[in-house]
Amino acid sequence: MINQLTSGIELWKWRNSAITTALGKGISPREVDWLLQEIARVDKLTLRLESFKDYQEITMVLSLTELDSLWQKRLQQRVPIQYLAGRTPWRKFTLAVSDAVLIPRPETEILIDLVMEAANQDLQSGIWVDLGTGSGAIALGLAEVLTNAKIYAIDISEQALAVARTNARNLGFTQRVEFHQGCWWEPLNHLQGKISGMVSNPPYIPSDMIGTLEPEVVEHEPHLALDGGVDGLEAIRYLVEVSPHYLLPGGVWLIEMMAGQDEAVREMLINNGNYSHISIHTDLAGIKRFALAHLSR
Numbered sequence: 189m190i191n192q193l194t195s196g197i198e199l200w201k202w203r204n205s206a207i208t209t210a211l212g213k214g215i216s217p218r219e220v221d222w223l224l225q226e227i228a229r230v231d232k233l234t235l236r237l238e239s240f241k242d243y244q245e246i247t248m249v250l251s252l253t254e255l256d257s258l259w260q261k262r263l264q265q266r267v268p269i270q271y272l273a274g275r276t277p278w279r280k281f282t283l284a285v286s287d288a289v290l291i292p293r294p295e296t297e298i299l300i301d302l303v304m305e306a307a308n309q310d311l312q313s314g315i316w317v318d319l320g321t322g323s324g325a326i327a328l329g330l331a332e333v334l335t336n337a338k339i340y341a342i343d344i345s346e347q348a349l350a351v352a353r354t355n356a357r358n359l360g361f362t363q364r365v366e367f368h369q370g371c372w373w374e375p376l377n378h379l380q381g382k383i384s385g386m387v388s389n390p391p392y393i394p395s396d397m398i399g400t401l402e403p404e405v406v407e408h409e410p411h412l413a414l415d416g417g418v419d420g421l422e423a424i425r426y427l428v429e430v431s432p433h434y435l436l437p438g439g440v441w442l443i444e445m446m447a448g449q450d451e452a453v454r455e456m457l458i459n460n461g462n463y464s465h466i467s468i469h470t471d472l473a474g475i476k477r478f479a480l481a482h483l484s485r
């Protein structure tokens with residue numbers, strides 16, 4: 189990485205002008221500081237105190253011109269800031285991301301806490317599965333909290349798996365997390381009846397709704413990660429139907445879903461007849477976003 193020098197006053201001027209343009213485009217001005225921290229490696233305190241304004245020289249990993257051209261991409265092409273930085277914070281991790289993967293969202297972190305509440309000691313040390321792993325966030329989150337578990341992470345996208353494998357390597361989880369390319373449960377045919385828990389954040393947005401999402405999502409995030417078919421429930425329906433073949437009796441079935449899907453998902457789980465202890469959980473905003481069940485014993 190080549191260090192670039194800029195003067196404090198130049199950077200201060202750039203930051204002020206970037207904040208003004210952000211506000212004009214309805215983008216949070218906090219993104220400017222995030223970019224400066226993540227890409228230009230200017231530390232938080234220096235930014236907060238604006239003390240950098242008086243510095244003769246500031247060392248950055250990018251020149252001011254390069255920084256500005258990234259910012260223009262954010263403004264003009266609405267590229268999400270996490271793709272520009274090539275990484276995002278998620279739980280305790282910094283995860284690499286590219287436009288081959290969905291940017292892992294803060295609410296998805298709740299899945300890991302729900303696993304810890306739902307799984308007893310025996311289940312916690314068994315085999316766990318993250319179906320539709322994307323960046324690997326859930327699989328790596330599981331590996332972090334389930335210290336004796338073996339984790340299988342599946343995605344249909346080979347490009348997404350390349351990002352997930354990089355994250356597993358960077359975080360030191362390659363021994364316990366195995367990645368496989370394929371359609372949902374398919375690569376795990378040999379593990380039928382042996383799985384302690386399945387966690388998934390599947391695509392759940394109805395196809396018709398995708399065009400209405402903000403440009404950052406619709407123009408930059410992979411549609412494979414978003415499109416849940418006509419009613420948004422295609423993948424979830426499959427996961428309800430097929431998972432009983434794979435889970436151990438008492439095994440955990442846990443998914444993230446879209447606001448408003450909770451009743452349909454609860455009904456699917458009840459009608460299937462193989463699940464018990466069905467519960468719906470909310471995100472930090474109080475919206476019903478997670479469905480949890482156990483395979484009946």
Ligand SMILES: C[S@@+](CC[C@H](N)C(=O)[O-])C[C@H]1O[C@@H](n2cnc3c(N)ncnc32)[C@H](O)[C@@H]1O
Nearest residue numbers: 292320321322343344345371372389390391413
């Ligand atoms: C909503 S994203 C979730 C990514 C990641 N788990 C997260 O929470 O940030 C859904 C993921 O499912 C994957 N996917 C879509 N269809 C699939 C299929 N038939 N089999 C396996 N994975 C699939 C997509 O490639 C995408 O990575």
